[in-house]
Amino acid sequence: MLVRYLSPRLVRFPKIRLMSTPALPPSTIPIFTTVASYREWRQKAFDEKKSVGFVATMGALHEGHLSLVKRSLLENDLTVLSIFVNPAQFAPHEDLSSYPRTLPRDLELLTALQIPATDAVDIIKTPSAVFLPSVRDMYPSGISQDVANQKGTFIEVKGYGDQMEGKSRPTFFRGVATVVTKLFNAIQPTNTYFGQKDIQQALLLRRMVKDQLMAYPDPDHLHIVPTERDPVDRLALSSRNAYLTPEERKIAATLVKALEEVKSAWKSGSTKEESTTKARSFVEGAAALAAGEGVEMKLDYIEMNDSETFEVLEGNAVKETVGNTPVILSGALWLGRTRLIDNFVLGDVNSVVH
Structure with missing residues (x-):
């Protein structure tokens, strides 16, 4: 049987010149580098009544990103992925300049991604477009990593960005909310997909689209997809x-193991304080062993928070007293100069991750 490929050229869209310039690697997937060029393509999708799924990334793609793209391919007529390393979510001391940029490999991974259509056995679906905007396009007023020097319009989700990750990275969610608002305004997605690894970010964005009365997407179409993990150690x-040295990578799963200690203790009826204390002791022991191997490990936090308000659970809280609201168990630790984060949702997972 001849297999047909569902691509932008085969859904009655005008033929799009594939971009290949000295600054861009060749790609069989259309690449849009300006908002104006993308919007012309998006209007055709509106005219054709095609649904558009969207995955926002900063590049350096891995199986976690690809799982989001696969989900979008299954649930939408067309799928768009953005690659933009957002300066506004990096504090001045953070790793903006060294953040991995792997565009040629990213495009190779996307080109190789092929999913059979659920409603037609002889059609293979592939990503439809890549949005690759410049910093100038995304921040017409310019951008500084120093919030005090920033000019222009920025978005804050008040009362929900100061806990958990926001406590360790005070300007992070301001930068995330701002760039994702811009991306939603440009892409106008029917559905959008975020990974559970960044659970606070995803929930905050779901609240933001509700507060801002956004139609593309609306809150019910902002999906949180379970975290992809290493099949061996669950990192x-x-x-x-990619920053981890071989020695650091061997012990990088310490965080997920510590969170699993909390999860187990919590399910068995321990209090929040008892559960998290057990996990901190686990990390301390692992850090001592790591130091003997010349690896520096430092716990940033392990905490349990309400999934709606992000407020910290009281230290004597137990499973039975929390009610029906799911609990976010999250943590962060440093391995050398690399900061790792992870989380689990305790309780009604499907009310959060879907």
Whole structure:
């Protein structure tokens, strides 16, 4: 049987010149480098009544990103992925300049991604477009990593960005909310997909689209997809894992193991304080062993928070007293100069991750 490929050229769209310039690697997937060029393509999708799924990334793609793209391919007529390393979510001391940029490999991975259509056995679906905007396009007023020097319009989700990750990275969610608002305004997605690894970010964005009365997407169409993990040690996949030395990578799963200690103790009826204390002791022991191997490990936090308010659970809280609201168990630790994050949702997972 001849297999047909569902691509932008085969859904009655005008033929799009594939971009190949000295600054861009060749690609069989259309690449849009300006908002104006993308919007012309998006209007055709509106005219054709095609649904558009969207995955926002900063590049350096891995199986975690690809799982989001696969989900979008299954649920939408067309799928768009953005690659943009957002300066506004990096504090001045953070790793903006060294953040991995692997565009040629990213495009190779996307080109190789092929999913059979659920409604037609002889059609293979592939990513439809890549949005690759410049910093100038995304921040017409310019951008500085120093919030005090920033000019222009920025988005804050008040009262929900100061806990958990926001406590360790005070300007992070301001930068995330701002760039994702811009991306949603440009892409106008029917559905959008975020990974559970960044659970606070995803929930905050779901609240943001509700508060801002956004139609593309609406809150019910902002999906949180379970974290992709290494099949051997369950380390959460992340672009920053590329920073780890071989010695650090061997013990990088310490965080997920510590969170599993909390999860087990919590399910058995321990209090929040008892559960997290057990996990901190686990990390301390692992850090002592790591130091003997010349690897520096430092716990940033392990905490349990309400999934709706992000407020910290009281120290004597137990499973039976929390009610029906799911609990976010999250943590972060440093391995050398690399900061790793991870989380589990305790309780009604499907009310959060779907």
